[in-house]
Amino acid sequence: MARPVQAWPTHRMSTAHDSSLGRSVDYPGAYAPELLFPIPRAPQRAALGLGADLPFHGEDLWTGYELGWLDARGKPRVAIAEFAVPATATHLVESKSFKLYLNGFAQERIASVEALQATLARDLSTAAGGDVAVQLFEPAHFPRALAGLAGDCIDGIELDIDCYGPPQSAFLSAAAGDEVEETLVSHLLRSNCPVTGQPDWASVQVAYAGPRLDRAGLLRYLVSFRQHSDFHEHCVERIFCDLQARCAPRRLSVYARYTRRGGLDINPYRSSEAGARAPRLRDPRQ
Numbered sequence: 001m002a003r004p005v006q007a008w009p010t011h012r013m014s015t016a017h018d019s020s021l022g023r024s025v026d027y028p029g030a031y032a033p034e035l036l037f038p039i040p041r042a043p044q045r046a047a048l049g050l051g052a053d054l055p056f057h058g059e060d061l062w063t064g065y066e067l068g069w070l071d072a073r074g075k076p077r078v079a080i081a082e083f084a085v086p087a088t089a090t091h092l093v094e095s096k097s098f099k100l101y102l103n104g105f106a107q108e109r110i111a112s113v114e115a116l117q118a119t120l121a122r123d124l125s126t127a128a129g130g131d132v133a134v135q136l137f138e139p140a141h142f143p144r145a146l147a148g149l150a151g152d153c154i155d156g157i158e159l160d161i162d163c164y165g166p167p168q169s170a171f172l173s174a175a176a177g178d179e180v181e182e183t184l185v186s187h188l189l190r191s192n193c194p195v196t197g198q199p200d201w202a203s204v205q206v207a208y209a210g211p212r213l214d215r216a217g218l219l220r221y222l223v224s225f226r227q228h229s230d231f232h233e234h235c236v237e238r239i240f241c242d243l244q245a246r247c248a249p250r251r252l253s254v255y256a257r258y259t260r261r262g263g264l265d266i267n268p269y270r271s272s273e274a275g276a277r278a279p280r281l282r283d284p285r286q
Contacts, residue, residue, distance in 0.1 A: 028104035035104065036127040037097035041090060044234045048241050056240050056270040058253075060085040060092065060233055061278040063286075066263030067136075069105040069116060079113070079136040080143065081120070084278070087270060089130025092233050099262045113138070147281040149205040149257060151183030154215045161220055165227030167238060171220040174211035174247035181209040181251075186222050187285075189256060194229040202232070202258040203283055204239070210249030232258050236268035244272075257283045 028035060045051075064081035071077055081102075085092070101123070110116045117134050124132040137143060163171075189202040204222060206213070221242070225235060240254045253271035255278060265286055269278035 028100055029107065030104055031108045032104045033101065033123040033126075035097050035101045036123060037094040038091035038127045038129070039094055039231075041092055041233070044230070045237065048238060050237075050241070054087065055244060056087060056237070056272060057274050057276050058087040058268070058270040059278055060087070061267040061269060061280075062098070063260070063265045063267070063282070064098075064102055064263060065260065065265075066099070067102050067105065070107060070109045072109055072111050074109060077113075077138070079138050082135040082137070082280075083120070083124060084133040085124070085128050086130045086132075087268075089128040089132070091127065091129045092231060093124065093127050095264055095266065096262065099264055102263075143280075143282060145282070146284050148283055149185045149203055149255065149281075151185040151205055151207065153185045153187070154219050155186055155188055157216050157219055159216050159219070161223050163220065163224050165224055167228055167242070168221060168224045169242040169246055171217045171224065172242060172246040173214045173217050174249075175214070176211060178212040179210060180212045182212075183207040184213065184215065184218060186219060188219070189222050189225060189235075191225045191232075191235050192227065192229045194231065197229070198261070200232060200258055200261075201285070202256045203285065204236075204257075205253075205255045206239075206243065207251075207253045207255075208243070208247075208249040209251040211247060213243075213247055232256065232266045233268045236270055240270040255279065257281075257286060259285050 062083040062085065064083065067081045068076055068078045113136055117136050121132055121134040124134070184206045185203065187203045189204045191200050192198065193200060206218065236254050236256050240252065243249065243252060243254070251272055253269065253273065253276060255267070255269045257267045258265055267278060
């Protein structure tokens, strides 16, 4: 199982449409790191006007609920896995390939939890082009607490909405001279997979310091993602960049907790603060 990982061929196609997403595939019968499908972040970031000097810090926090393997004597083991992919990683990993890769461990004999954790970190870091941190929780240590995103929920605002895509940054505005520090939450974020068209549902938290955001405008803006097609990570980066450009907060973080699909949830976090990390929690919808 612990054979060396080979680099992906430079000629390999790397758009979402070249991946296994939306296609019928067989589940792997053995460990297969080559299943991981990296997708460059650069094209989508270029569309937002971003280059190598990113205006944010953060990470993509994945949770894997369907990880199992065999111990050295052949007895099955299971764990919940947490994967933290830095926002500076050059690639994101397509989620279906991630799922297939994790399922490849089901019949692998692995000497220890530490050996499995090291293998996961090595393979995912190679695929993502950045150092991926991995933490495994066996049943005795499963995270038990459910916690909603902290902040004032804006979903109860009474207003008419008729724009569901594409995202409309013009809805965002802030009151000049009215400086606040607050955290706002909405559970109405919905976007769609850019390959399969399947809906992705999330709760989103916007924490900022600076001119007071117009809450109704923020809600309209978030709802305007409803028919938008893009990956979770790119949606959160768009929200961050649009808020920075339109409202000029002194400090900003955007955190989305997406519901799981295929045993994985993806939770991107972007912040203006260096060294900031995504809060470790599990939303009731997850």
